[in-house]
Amino acid sequence: MTERAFTPALGRFAPTRFYDPLVALTRERLWRGLHAMHVAPRPEDVIIDVGCGTGSLASLLSRVEPRARLVGIDPDPDVLAVARGKADAAGVAPEWRVGMGDTLTEILGAGSATTVVSSLVLHQCPMAMKRAILASMFAVLRPGGRLVIADYGLQRTRRMRLAFRVVQLADGRDDTQPNADGVLPGLMSDAGFRDPREVEVVSTVTGSISVYVAHRD
Numbered sequence: 001m002t003e004r005a006f007t008p009a010l011g012r013f014a015p016t017r018f019y020d021p022l023v024a025l026t027r028e029r030l031w032r033g034l035h036a037m038h039v040a041p042r043p044e045d046v047i048i049d050v051g052c053g054t055g056s057l058a059s060l061l062s063r064v065e066p067r068a069r070l071v072g073i074d075p076d077p078d079v080l081a082v083a084r085g086k087a088d089a090a091g092v093a094p095e096w097r098v099g100m101g102d103t104l105t106e107i108l109g110a111g112s113a114t115t116v117v118s119s120l121v122l123h124q125c126p127m128a129m130k131r132a133i134l135a136s137m138f139a140v141l142r143p144g145g146r147l148v149i150a151d152y153g154l155q156r157t158r159r160m161r162l163a164f165r166v167v168q169l170a171d172g173r174d175d176t177q178p179n180a181d182g183v184l185p186g187l188m189s190d191a192g193f194r195d196p197r198e199v200e201v202v203s204t205v206t207g208s209i210s211v212y213v214a215h216r217d
Contacts, residue, residue, distance in 0.1 A: 002076045002090030018213045019079075020054055022118070026204040032060060035119060035150040035211050041065035045114045048073060048140060050133065051121030055083025055094065057150075060119070062092035070094035073107060101125075102132035104140040111142045119150040120209075123179040124171045130178070134191035141216045147193055153201070154182030164207030180207070188214045 017205050041047060041061050043156045045068040049058045052072030062070045072094050073081050080096045087094055099107045101121065116137045136148055161180065168176045188196035193214035200211035 007126035007155075008150065015137075020056070023056075024172040026206050027202055028056075028207065031150055031200070031202040031204075031209045031211065032057060034121070034202065035117070035148065036060050036064055038199060038211055038213055039115060039117055039146075039148045041068040041115070045069070046112060047071070047115045047117060048104065048108065048113045049094075050104065050116060050118040050137065052083060052094075052096075053079055053120070055080075055086045055096075055119060057119050058083065059087045059090045059092050062087070062094050062178060063090060063206065066092065071097060071108065071113075073097045073099045073104070075100050102136045104136040108140055110139050113140050113145060113147045114142055115148065116141055117148050121151065122149065122184065123152040123167065123176050126175050127178055127183075130183075130187055133192065134187055134193075138192045140214055143216060145216045147188065147196075147212075147214045147216070149184070149212045151184065151212075152176070152179045152207050153184055153198060153212070155180040155207050160203060160208045163205055166206050184212055185214075188212065192216065 039061060041064055043065060047061060047068055047070050049072045052058050052074045055072055058070045058072040072083055077098055080098065084096060096181055097107055152167060155164050185196040185198065194217050196212060196214035199209045199213050202209045
């Protein structure tokens with residue numbers, strides 16, 4: 001899959017400039033804070049944010065631990081320009097790279113990261129791409145490295161399934177339904193990750209967002 005074939009941040013729903021205000025309606029401060037808590041960045045970490053979008057997570061992690069190396073990767077140069085501006089305003093300096101999530105070793109090298117993170121990316125991807133991104137995440141991690149993902153996961157209640165239809169309208173049912181059916185832990189395991197666990201679930205107006213943690217042996 002190449003840079004010319006990716007789902008924009010808001011899918012078919014709206015231009016990218018509306019992304020941050022709309023995501024803020026999903027209890028973003030809560031789930032993103034929980035995401036950062038499970039990342040728990042350390043000074044010596046090399047953290048890769050896959051599909052970093054407007055840079056909210058990379059900037060947050062840089063504020064939590066300024067000595068860690070943060071690298072945000074996204075296929076959309078326009079959204080990376082927004083991320084740079086946001087980081088500059090926050091007084092932090094992650095690195096930004098243009099690229100797809102299934103080419104991490106080509107961009108950074110195999111075994112180059114201690115931690116890989118991602119938020120609200122995999123639900124937008126076709127199944128083959130979900131698998132390819134997770135395989136790439138595994139390959140770019142050092143032994144003992146961690147994967148921490150925040151994304152739409154299993155929609156357990158009728159209310160959450162109904163709310164999730166907004167996401168499916170924007171990003172398409174074919175790509176999003178596997179997430180709603182709870183496919184992510186199994187895909188992580190298939191990619192080689194050890195003990196993938198759903199550690200947080202946050203109900204939002206667009207469905208429940210889960211935080212997943214897994215490790216590479």
